[in-house]
Amino acid sequence: MEFHGTGxxxxxxxxxxxxxxxxxxxxxxxxxxxxxxxxxxDVEPSELETQFSKLDEEVPAIxxxxxxxxxxxxFSEQLYEDQTSFVVGTGFQLKVNPKTQAVDIxxxxxxxxxxxxxxxxxxxxxxxxxxxxCRIWMIWKEFSETWKGSSRAI
Numbered sequence: 001m002e003f004h005g006t007g008x009x010x011x012x013x014x015x016x017x018x019x020x021x022x023x024x025x026x027x028x029x030x031x032x033x034x035x036x037x038x039x040x041x042d043v044e045p046s047e048l049e050t051q052f053s054k055l056d057e058e059v060p061a062i063x064x065x066x067x068x069x070x071x072x073x074x075f076s077e078q079l080y081e082d083q084t085s086f087v088v089g090t091g092f093q094l095k096v097n098p099k100t101q102a103v104d105i106x107x108x109x110x111x112x113x114x115x116x117x118x119x120x121x122x123x124x125x126x127x128x129x130x131x132x133x134c135r136i137w138m139i140w141k142e143f144s145e146t147w148k149g150s151s152r153a154i
Contacts, residue, residue, distance in 0.1 A: 001026060005037035012048075014056045021105065023067060024087065028076035028094065031101025038095075038106040054091075054109060061089040079103070 010018045025034040043051045066075075066088065079085045084095045091108040120135060 001029070002033045004033065004035040005039065009036045009039050009055075012052045014059055017056060017059045020059065020062050020067070021092070024072065024075075025094070025103055025105065027069060027072040028079055029101075029103045030076065030080060031097070031103070033097075033100060033102035035097075035102055035104045038104045041106070051107070055107060058090045058092065058107075062087060063089060 021036070039055070040048070040051065065071075075085065079094055080096055080101075083098065084093060086093050093106045093108055095104045095106060096102070097104060117139075120139065123135075
């Protein structure tokens with residue numbers, strides 16, 4: 001098994017989260033490579049501390065009832081079938097690299113995305129339908145890669 005990005009990520013987050021992420025990924029990966037680099041890929045250097053705090057806050061949201069080997073086997077099957085999935089109740093998204101079968105771990109700040117949608121909702125209230133559809137199209141384009149195929153999760 002090969003891991004990428006563990007030095008950058010693991011030295012800065014809670015040990016319990018490190019264990020949980022390793023437990024999940026080791027039991028779902030089929031390609032032998034787990035890449036943690038995407039967790040920090042889009043984070044500005046000035047925002048790293050905030051990102052690490054957000055990651056640590058996800059620990060209580062991980063439901064331990066779904067981390068037994070049987071559940072993780074089902075999750076692995078779903079992940080490789082759909083190419084992406086979330087750890088339920090968290091912003092951790094696992095994506096399969098179709099060429100290598102490696103698993104990339106990303107983090108999506110759900111609270112931030114919900115706030116952005118709420119702000120959009122306030123801005124479009126009372127606007128013409130054509131303007132609303134144009135804004136929705138722009139948002140869909142922005143988020144489509146992030147959410148693509150994410151219909152299943154553990």
